[in-house]
Amino acid sequence: MTTQATEETTVIDLDNPELYINRELSLIKFNERVLAQAMDERHPLLQRLLFLCIFSSNTDEFFEIRVAELKRQIEFGQAKILPDGMIPEQALEAISEQYHPLVERQYEILNDIILPALREEGIRFLRREEWTEQQEEWINNFFNESVMPVMSPVGLDPSHPFPRLVNKTLNFIVELDGKDAFGRETGLAILPAPRSLPRVVRLPDEICDNDGDNLVFLSSIIHAHAGDLFPGMTIDGCYQFRLTRNADLEIDETEEDLANALRSELLSRRYGDAVRLEVANNCPDELVEELLKRFNLSEDDLYRVDGPVNLARLMQTLSLVKRPDLQYDVFTPGLSKALKLSAKNNIFDEIRKSDRLLHHPFESFTPVVNLLMAAAKDPNVIAIKQTLYRTGEDSDIVNALCEAARNGKEVTAVIELRARFDEEDNINLASRLQESGALVTYGVVGHKTHAKMMLILRRENQQLKRYAHLGTGNYHAGTAKLYTDYGYLTANDEITYDTHRIFQQLTGMGKIQKTQKLMHAPFTLHKGLIDLINKEAAHAKEGLPAKIIIKCNGLTEPKIIKALYKASQAGVSIDLIIRSMCSLRPGIPGVSENIRVRSIVGRFLEHTRIFYFENNGSPKLFGASADWMERNLINRVETCFPIEPSKLKKRMIEELNLYLQDNCQSWELQTDDTYVLNQPEEGEEAISAQSSLLERLALRA
Structure with missing residues (x-):
């Protein structure tokens, strides 16, 4: 470590790269800690499966965003050297070294620990060799009625080039032998699995000889019936694979209409540059090489997997099996008596008496929703201002804002359209609020609006009184049950005035607004x-x-x-x-x-x-x-x-x-x-x- 000696002391260079950890490698360590939860027997079994799925989902986003950005920097010669001193090429090499063992470990946990433990509990993922005659008949009917009609096999020849595959979708590369009806003998075909189909299928109890839940992977069903999609030809091999693409949107924020600009870019997310290839571990090397070449990827970008190529879709299992004994006990979040609304209890009175602190999910998110619903109906409320980053599809918060606007309140919603992976929902949300009569703005060009603020202006004793909710998390009732966050309800004049000034700055134009309490x-x-x-x-x-x-x-x-x-x-x-x-x-x-x-x-x-x-x-x-x-x-x-x-x-x-x-x-x-x-x-x-x-x-x- 470089130091500079003086007569009195030794000064350590705090810019020394050795003092800093690479942020991408640090994020991998977090995902590793998530994966470790799947091994922790203190968690219920289905929760451990969920952690395995979360690791897979986190990994997808890591490659879609983090790895994609590093590759983009290399492609355009715009390397960003972070304090740790690692250049993009070094970071990608380190990512490959660390992530390959993690993915291998993920599938070992699935195959050697989670699936056997589930089987002991009567939750079976049946392999093809385990299907009974009755089950095979049901699966055959399911394939013919629900799968085959929506599948589009693509034989590769000059008139049928390699299809443009959507980001993170399940696909199969198929080796064929023989000539088709037109005399073509191409040898290869691509079989995309429709995204509309579930990746896990539950077999009816009446065709199963055992008690419990019997499940089949969609990939197994397609494997078993791939030959039906190529009549008269021989299937020499059928191997699943999945391509991960760059999913970070690049929006020209100088566009006059940001919503339209974003809407046009959403489609490109499906077809960004390839960054990772996952392939079944039994796929022949020559086919793997063909895929890597096709997507301009290297061996470092290749992940051979021993199981379904998208474990995140196994989350469906939790809704297919009804085993509360294998999940955490359901709990009712706490709610103070003072905030339980009744005919004799006005929430504005309670907040005016004293500030309230809510710790979700241990305490209910309901008071936040109730405050907004009360404001929507209260004739003394004249205005509501709200930031929205992620809210969910069916949001009571949004319903209340719409009702308030229809009731004649001045409703202003600052919606962050660029909240990653929620862009489309937020565009629809903006349209819905505008149709109800609310004023909708999209924040500030070049700066995502990530603040969590709600402000209510109420006429009391011929004066305006402000009420505010400030939070550490989003206005999303679903995540409020899963994420730990604080919500702060206050009528403090200085804090609510600061909140008002920040809203003015967001929706209008002008110099920096000085605040008294808020940073x-x-x-x-x-x-x-x-x-x-x-x-x-x-x-x-x-x-x-x-x-x-x-x-x-x-x-x-x-x-x-x-x-x-x-x-x-x-x-x-x-x-x-x-x-x-x-x-x-x-x-x-x-x-x-x-x-x-x-x-x-x-x-x-x-x-x-x-x-x-x-x-x-x-x-x-x-x-x-x-x-x-x-x-x-x-x-x-x-x-x-x-x-x-x-x-x-x-x-x-x-x-x-x-x-x-x-x-x-x-x-x-x-x-x-x-x-x-x-x-x-x-x-x-x-x-x-x-x-x-x-x-x-x-x-x-």
Whole structure:
């Protein structure tokens, strides 16, 4: 490590690449931790299968976005050198080295652990050699009636070139022998499986000799009947494969109509440049070479798999089998009595009395929906402003906004059309709101609107009173049951006024709006966080109490990391709870020996963003929509809000400390960028933060 010696001290170069972890490789480590959950017998069996599927889905997105971007940089000679110093070619090589063993491990877990365990529980994925005569007859009818009519085999010849395959779809390459009706003898065909068909089919109980659930992979059905699609010809081989393409959209934001520009680009996502090829492991080498050549891919981009090429589609299993004993117990989220609406209980009165803090999914998302529904009906409410990033297809939030607009309220919705993989839903959402009479804007050119804000203006005693909801997560009732997030309901005049000014800035034009309580990106948040970190460092140098606790999803922003390194050098105790990507390297002598990094992976996806600063015994605590990444702090519209009421602050700190005490689902980042699972020592109490919060906030309620 390079150092510069002076007469008084040794200065460590904080720009040294050895101090930083590559963000893509760090994200692979997170996916590895997700995969490890499939092995954890503390999870119910079907939940372990779900983790296997989530790993597959995460991997798809990793290649569609991360790997695709690295390949794009190489193609156009626009390499972005990150603080770790790795060039794109090196990153791709490291990705290949790390991901191939992980994918192999994924299929070992499926074939050797999960499927046998499911079979013991009466959930069987039947191979073709296991089909009884009665089952074969049913499958044959299913193929003829539901599969074959929607399949379009393509024999390869000069008039039938290789088809343009859609991103992530199931396909087969078929070896043929013989001549067809036109005398053609091509030898190869491509068989795309229709996306409309389920990848797992449940056999009727009456044709099964055993109790339980009997399932068949669609790929097995197509394999068994491939010959029916090529009558009179011999099938010498039929092998499944799947192509992953670049799915990142490039939108010209100077277009007059962003929605139309985005709508036209959505189709291109299906046919972006190829980035990965998955092929059945029994596919002959010459066919694999043909596919690689066809898609301009190398051996590093090839993944041979021992099973279905898209394990994410196995999520269907959870809806096909009714085995609650193999899943987590259903729970009812907690809901305080004060927020339970009744004829005698007005939600505006309750929020005006005191600020409310909601910790999802342990506490219900219902009060947020109820607040908006009450506002839609309340004759005293004159305006509602809302940001929408991801909301879901059938959203009570959107229904309430539409009702409010139809009831004559001034409804303004700031919709982020470019929320990745939700673009089409958000375009439809925008149209629906506009049809109801709402004013819809698409945020700011060049900056995604990721802030989570709701503002309600109500006429009270001949004056306007503002109410706000600020959150760390999206206005999505579905993810509110699966992601951990905080929601903050307040009528605080300063906070609600700040919220109003940020909305004005989003929908109008003008100079930076000064705020009293809120920090917001891309203007004040980045500098504000660095100032708070530096203040802790100054306190430590003076011998005053100095401590930082940060909980967020990613930490990659270089200036923030440098500030944390300097704070550690000054003696600040720093605990970082970073779910996925972390480019900071802890435990380096003279740099980060006072920094500890942990990741929590469990039943719920950790999504809260909480920032704690000791502040010489008068702690400052914030919730935020932003992670500590370049995109959030520099290229997005984000909000960061203070938690000031002493009761709420005390509660949030206690909950934050639970995550630091977790010794069941927490992984410690080591200096060499590996993670080690924490486990209770002999005689030590086992603590799971998620289980404890579920007990405190939901089950007891």
